[in-house]
Amino acid sequence: MAKSPKISASHEPGGLIVHISGLLPSLSPAEQRVARLVVSDPAAAARRTITDLATAAETSEATVIRFCRSVGMDGYPQLRIRLAAEAARRIEPPDARVVGGDIPPGADLAQIIATIAFNDARAVEETAEQLDPAVCEQVVEAISGAGRIDIYGAGASGFVASDFQQKLHRIGRIAFYFPDVHTALTSAALLGRGDVAVGISHTGTTSDVIEVLEQARTRGAVTVALTNFPRSPITEVADFVLTTAARETTYRSGATASRLAQLTVVDCLFVGVAARNRSRARKALEATAEAVQSHRVGANRRRA
């Protein structure tokens, strides 16, 4: 199927930097060097001339221009002023905190906590900023009207998929999540027009998830991808692409920031769907809340 995504990735209202780091893996090596320089210090990059930047990235001016185009700019001057604007807007990284970076070896726990929380909060905020409400809207609509919703995700993204499934289920939508690829494939094969399939993969390269999503698409279901990288393979089999904006650190392969970002997106979709049929959703939520009530012990006198 040579269907191309319905949406363009040209939407980057929230941070340019975020946008760039999202596309980072889809860039060529030389362009990546440029990108990393730009992302690590946008303000400094804005001050540099193209030749200067090229030299610093150990590449040619041509590559810098190519990089500009790759991230959606007209040319270097435009990138420059956008960068300057961006740098000015962002509140400077709270001193000792390593933004987007690794945890320094000698860090004490307080530092670790601060760093993690900072990065986590950032990921959530930046994700929200660059989320395209129009795309969300369409996805919400598709889900609201779907006969059935299949949600796929492996590993860490599996948690998120499962979470989404549970959420939708609680407001009365028919949603499924499959921890196992084979079951998922079987299910995907049974989808059809009017159904929705959601594939979640941080990297966008998880072959299992892509495969299943492709299957779903072939069967006529609307396919949605949730990934951090707007040009990753999974986007090629998706009608709608939603992206997160986590700059993952190398060390913490736990990848919590990206998971939080994913959860935030899922939550937005959930609330969006719930808001479409407020009374019904509310009723369903109340019913489910009541159901677990018997498993709670009484007194929770909090508040001093």
Add this chain to the structure above:
Amino acid sequence: MAKSPKISASHEPGGLIVHISGLLPSLSPAEQRVARLVVSDPAAAARRTITDLATAAETSEATVIRFCRSVGMDGYPQLRIRLAAEAARRIEPPDARVVGGDIPPGADLAQIIATIAFNDARAVEETAEQLDPAVCEQVVEAISGAGRIDIYGAGASGFVASDFQQKLHRIGRIAFYFPDVHTALTSAALLGRGDVAVGISHTGTTSDVIEVLEQARTRGAVTVALTNFPRSPITEVADFVLTTAARETTYRSGATASRLAQLTVVDCLFVGVAARNRSRARKALEATAEAVQSHRVGANRRRA
């Protein structure tokens, strides 16, 4: 020699625009025309080329350059990026976000997204702020030295528990999570001195979790509670209490904010434990990352 700067361009603290309009009267007529254009719409000016701006001000490029020097810039490019930065800074009134509140019934998706993200990010930040590093340290130490770690959680907190289990497992710690109460109880009964049990419950009132944690404590294990409410029942059976700081909205029983906060805490503990034995943890992480590599499709690349 004859030419000395009209003004000491030392530095312009208040803002470039203010600075310019301040010395507007001291400029020559042609420069004033330029200055007025710049002041009236800095962002637009930043987008223009020098020729463009000169034309718009009905003067020559030379005059624009002179203007740049007059206001203390090196040249036009510098003025441009400063202008872009300035313009970006001044448009920044992040309109009324519904803090901690419910989503208003008539909200559109963009509002919903902003509200959710704001609350989510807040929950993460505030959680980190009130986390006691000393308590974390002790928990980290207990986990690091534990023979075995049991993690309990039900419903939404179950995801977090499961996530924690997986994280610890990946760095080579022996950790378990049980979706089922009976299995959990059985496991708790087998704990002993030197083992650690972690109970996760947002409300702190989930009887299943409390019960299991209590069992673990009876057997001599160190018990840790992770909850949003510092005086909830679960804290009574815990040696160490870690709290999240999510002000949950009534409507979104999905309770994502609290889940994010929990994940953040878990992540802090995880990194703390990993940092205790950096090299070994790193090796383990690399090994696990490598293991899933074969399930990824290669090229994360797609030309526009």
Add this chain to the structure above:
DNA sequence: ACGCCTCGTGAAAGTAAGTTTCATCCGTGG
């Protein structure tokens, strides 16, 4: 009043920055 100096100004020359083109290189798959 006259010339001379000064300043503001833009035209044009000059330089540097940015952009395009193209040949080369390298890995990939036939």
Add this chain to the structure above:
DNA sequence: CCACGGATGAAACTTACTTTCACGAGGCGT
């Protein structure tokens, strides 16, 4: 092994920026 396609930098080229310079309009002393 060769054909192919993408990535890359050298160099040609274009545009933007900067400097130089000459001209003209006041101001001022003689």
